């Protein structure tokens with residue numbers, strides 16, 4: 001093995017939003033819809049944790065407080081697997097739809113409650129990451145997230161892999177936008193393109209679900225290209241390519257093979273380092 005083979009060229013984060021039934025309960029959904037969410041803690045999550053353990057790959061799980069309180073054994077299994085736990089609402093609320101005071105209060109309360117639940121499950125790290133449910137941010141959300149003591153957010157799609165500061169105080173008018181100033185909160189960028197949900201769960205009237213091969217084609221092409229770009233440009237090597245999955249979605253049936261294919265392709269490329277987002281963000285600071 002030569003030295004280049006040990007070099008990290010591309011960091012890849014496999015992230016999972018462990019929504020379970022939180023959004024169904026918050027929206028008052030009926031039993032069948034809730035059962036789709038419950039597939040997550042019952043089947044999808046154990047399947048995913050088995051794959052990650054077998055492949056020795058760490059990951060990040062964004063967990064609504066509702067999920068942590070309803071399935072504490074699920075949270076314990078995530079912690080036992082050596083994975084990161086991050087915030088994702090209390091009951092998967094649309095933060096942008098909340099009155100400003102309520103939103104600030106919710107962000108503080110969810111961090112405290114998830115920290116307590118995670119510590120109860122044996123978690124020995126601070127909770128430093130936030131991902132907005134539905135990636136729905138108000139103009140103030142990231143200010144509140146920063147004020148609540150988080151280190152990073154993972155809800156914006158403005159970069160491919162670079163970890164950059166969030167910006168506060170943008171002023172937008174039709175004439176022009178005046179961009180604000182950088183905060184201390186860092187952004188680990190996401191892509192809706194690399195999210196399992198729109199491919200597989202388009203919803204009522206949203207057309208048929210994609211076959212796993214369609215999602216795999218995109219997911220693997222993005223991995224290969226991000227690796228090639230980072231190989232050519234060392235400034236990209238402190239970034240992270242982030243996939244967004246949901247246990248009830250990627251963990252169902254043959255879709256889980258896409259997750260396995262991403263891990264296998266990453267290992268075959270050489271220089272791919274699968275990482276928790278907290279580790280990637282610390283390394284980028």
Ligand SMILES: [Zn+2]
Pocket residue numbers: 017018019088092133134
């Ligand atoms: Zn979610």
